Amino acid sequence: MHPETIVDFCRFLRENGFHLGVLDTLKAIEITRALRYQDVSAVQHGFRAALCTSKEEWDAFDALFESFLMGTPKPKPQLRDTAQPAAAFALINGMRGFSGRELGREDTKTVAGASLYERLSKGDLSDINRDDQAALERIAQKLFNRSVSRLSRRLKMAGRRSMLDLRRTIHAGIGRGGEFIELHYRCRKPNKPALVILLDVSGSMNPYSMLLLRFAHALQKQFRRTYTFAFSTRLIDITAALRPRDIADALKRVSEAVVNWSGGTKIGESLEGFNALYAKKLLSRDTLFLILSDGWDTGEPARLACELRTVREKVRKLVWMNPLLGREGYQPTTRAMAAALPYLDVFAPAHSIASLAQLEEHLCSMNS
């Protein structure tokens, strides 16, 4: 293959959502040289190995290769909805009419993406129109993944406070001429924190539910011990449904599992169900408990307060994130919210992607 053809091919892939730089083009040229004496399919396989970096790209590659050889001018972006930031930026660029030109990777990120990125990540989720939805979801996925993986690292570090066990340290030092080579600690290696998420999927939460589900999915991917529940009038365990790595797959399973989407809200009763069935198994001093709800409750506030107190006694931290809190002039005066406030460690907004990404701060803010 002629180098110029390869350059064209790489540009073609880039237009179709591949994240390629100049180095990749060089890699492809190098590969044609190494495969000089092999057949055409070997070149195709070699290009695929060199230019793909994920299963999604891998799956899309063969069709793109063929349509390039056939000379099809410009197929639409093919990559499926993934966590690939590359795809998100390609999409944003496409929306701004940047698609055809060859841009350095850094440029695409900062120049074209910035303002839309800003608008989408800071704006209230309920205000975002349908056109922006796809881009928003990709940005969300990326931010979530980043914030969540940082969070899991921070929590791991935070758990590392332990006391020296002098007796065992000295004892271990005897065999080494009194030098303390191995330090023994008093407590066992601390467990990683568990995370329990209660997600409100009642009618009033409609604009937010889908994104919050993505958020929960990102969290669950990162924390091995995450348990996610959805509730409106009753509680449903969606941990298993959220388990597939692929977000589209997971969301589909959740929608099958949750039968009472957009129903009324009975937070107190749902929590009671949780306390009765799962609390013993899931709650402990290393559990972080996260409620994502707007606090519009049709149940009895006293009941909610009572159940929240039970939870509070058992967990390390109780966090309530409320999408309404991001609105100007919102006061948590609904009866349920007012009843819940005394038991919360953190009460925080959840109206935008940026505010959700703050979860890290909330969970690490207090040493408890």
Next chain:
Amino acid sequence: MAKNPDQVTDLDAIVQGFHASGYVLDRALATSIYLLIRLGKPLLIEGHAGVGKTEVAKVLAALLNTELIRLQCYEGLDISAAVYEWNYQKQLLAIKLHDGTEGSSDERVRHIFGPEFLLERPLLRSISQSNPPVLLVDEVDRADEAFEAFLLELLSDFQISIPEMGSVKAVSRPYVVLTSNRTRELGDALKRRCLYHWIDYPTREKELEIVRTRLPFAEKELSEKAVGVVQKVRNMKLAKPPGIAETLDFVHALETLQTAHIDTAAVEQTLGCISKSAEDIAAIKNAGIENLLCS
């Protein structure tokens, strides 16, 4: 079947070499391996559990007649377990022995930070062999990002810096194979550096060929039926779909039980080979074993 890397001149040599070791591979994977040998680029292999990712490195080492150095990644893997560690006991001992003897302190420091006090871990070992080994970095997605960054540095410069000794340059470049189960998205920079290969579950025909190669004694009809069952189970969206090892176990078990023909009871008895979790086994039984058997 062992070969010198220079003798690997075309894809067929690789396909045949792997076949001889009992590994059935298609031309696409052969191309990736060919490029790994020719261009010396690391190969990142992703795929579901049990499709033979790790095996690629093992067979490659056998094919090239070289050592396989394996680094199993896990959460919290650090430099001292992956690259090098000083032999502290020996160092202390040396200090005590040399107490009171002549010699400047400079010399002594240089002595106790010499090569004889260095414990080589897989990564350092892999670049200090005269005959380039195959370095397998297994399940790299399990290690944390800090380690990934370090690995990236190693893969681009092929040198390791040890503060007390200076940097150690590679005597020879190892053939690097990385595997990942996609439990975490790997960093872009690391992926850029590598060739990428996705190994999917084998097709029916390929899986039959694998069974034939690995279990030559198995009856043809039995293997065909068993592979059919496994292929169907894979489509069932279980928590842990069966890999190739499970297929082989399954065929082997059926063969051992000497079932004249494979029926519902026989499958039920050996279901534990295909699936190792109670939930999945229940799901398979719910779906009806007789449905799996009909073709």
